[in-house]
Amino acid sequence: MVIVAVFSAQAKAQEKEFFTGIFPELSLTKNLNDKQRLNFKLEHQSIFYERNSEKSNPQWTHYRTDIMGFYDRSVKPGFNLAVGLFHRFQENGDGNRIIQQANFLNRGRGFRVNHRFRTDQTFTKGEPFEFRFRYRLTFEIPLQGLELDPGESYVLVQAESILSLKNESPDIENRMAFSWGRYWSKKEKFEIGLDYRTDRYLTDGFRTRLWPKVSYFYNF
Amino acid sequence: MKNLLFSILLWWLTIFPCLSQDKVEVEVRVRKEMVPQNAIEQVNYLFEKGIKNLKWYQETTGDKISFEAKFKFDRQFYSVEFDTLGRLEDIEIEISIDQIPDESRKNLTAYLEGEFQECTIFKIQRQLTGEIESLKKYLERDSDKEVTIHYEIVLAGKAEEWDAWELLADSQGRFISIQKVLLKRFDNLIF
Numbered sequence: 001m002v003i004v005a006v007f008s009a010q011a012k013a014q015e016k017e018f019f020t021g022i023f024p025e026l027s028l029t030k031n032l033n034d035k036q037r038l039n040f041k042l043e044h045q046s047i048f049y050e051r052n053s054e055k056s057n058p059q060w061t062h063y064r065t066d067i068m069g070f071y072d073r074s075v076k077p078g079f080n081l082a083v084g085l086f087h088r089f090q091e092n093g094d095g096n097r098i099i100q101q102a103n104f105l106n107r108g109r110g111f112r113v114n115h116r117f118r119t120d121q122t123f124t125k126g127e128p129f130e131f132r133f134r135y136r137l138t139f140e141i142p143l144q145g146l147e148l149d150p151g152e153s154y155v156l157v158q159a160e161s162i163l164s165l166k167n168e169s170p171d172i173e174n175r176m177a178f179s180w181g182r183y184w185s186k187k188e189k190f191e192i193g194l195d196y197r198t199d200r201y202l203t204d205g206f207r208t209r210l211w212p213k214v215s216y217f218y219n220f
Numbered sequence: 221m222k223n224l225l226f227s228i229l230l231w232w233l234t235i236f237p238c239l240s241q242d243k244v245e246v247e248v249r250v251r252k253e254m255v256p257q258n259a260i261e262q263v264n265y266l267f268e269k270g271i272k273n274l275k276w277y278q279e280t281t282g283d284k285i286s287f288e289a290k291f292k293f294d295r296q297f298y299s300v301e302f303d304t305l306g307r308l309e310d311i312e313i314e315i316s317i318d319q320i321p322d323e324s325r326k327n328l329t330a331y332l333e334g335e336f337q338e339c340t341i342f343k344i345q346r347q348l349t350g351e352i353e354s355l356k357k358y359l360e361r362d363s364d365k366e367v368t369i370h371y372e373i374v375l376a377g378k379a380e381e382w383d384a385w386e387l388l389a390d391s392q393g394r395f396i397s398i399q400k401v402l403l404k405r406f407d408n409l410i411f
Contacts, residue, residue, distance in 0.1 A: 116410060144248045145246075147247060
């Protein structure tokens with residue numbers, strides 16, 4: 001409800017800053033055994049349209065490229081803990097991040113729901129230290145049958161709220177994503193979707209970003 | 221940076237054609253017209269009135285193809301499985317542990333307590349096999365003669381470590397078999 005309320009409030013906010021572009025994502029997961037896995041992820045964001053930009057549109061501006069690695073351990077079926085390291089390549093100074101997360105996965109009749117709680121600490125060149133608390137709710141709904149099997153398609157709906165603290169000033173970011181996915185095989189998944197983000201609710205310069213996203217997941 | 225991205229992209233493209241050769245289990249929703257007529261007739265005969273949300277699925281496991289009717293009846297979830305010729309294979313009813321008769325539940329609980337330090341039950345299904353007339357009588361609560369009853373229980377259990385298990389027990393709640401269950405991958409949900 002908090003997420004819905006904040007998203008509604010966002011509609012009233014002035015649309016000051018908006019940009020969109022491309023957002024490809026590559027995720028590689030090495031299963032060490034049935035309890036432990038390593039994940040490597042590469043994400044890239046480039047802008048091709050920015051409202052009020054100094055550059056003319058359409059443009060092709062590198063925004064961010066993130067690489068991250070996680071160690072994940074299943075504590076109990078449906079309950080996982082993970083820690084991760086993250087590096088961001090960006091225009092005004094690269095950043096590093098430490099991530100801790102807990103996942104709770106539940107199976108319903110005809111869907112799976114995952115609750116992801118994450119804390120992270122970011123160190124960016126020339127910027128104050130940032131602490132964030134994140135909660136992400138994900139629904140995965142198979143489009144054929146009650147369970148997602150290899151060779152089938154699915155829909156993914158995600159909502160995430162992020163509370164951040166930087167220089168003792170808090171802020172909120174919200175993300176909504178809607179994707180169509182294909183579970184090609186037990187090793188591979190492919191998703192295309194839209195990722196909509198709003199932030200700077202409590203600081204100056206309310207901002208919205210819309211990312212058409214393409215993701216590929218490989219397990220080995 | 222560009223070199224790194226290029227190397228990753230190149231590696232990705234080389235692995236791309238190596239699609240998995242895993243044995244697949246696929247359940248697909250099908251229209252009623254695609255289901256053997258006698259399977260539909262048997263469902264109608266067994267349950268007559270009161271079926272809600274009836275959906276038909278075709279399940280392929282390796283070389284085996286079967287048809288499954290899934291629906292709600294008398295406030296419980298049912299699954300009735302048939303082979304491709306429409307011969308009834310079994311009926312599964314999702315139940316809670318309280319719906320297992322006392323004596324059977326005691327045996328089952330004793331087994332779980334002996335095997336695991338802690339456990340959480342995710343799902344219990346009562347599996348029924350037998351001739352259609354016997355099954356009909358069972359469903360009408362007239363008799364459980366000539367019906368074979370098994371309990372299939374999916375649970376998280378902690379022995380040395382936590383794992384997911386699928387336990388099969390007989391009508392008295394006595395152990396038949398147990399196997400570890402690997403949860404389906406969910407890296408796209410957690411990372």
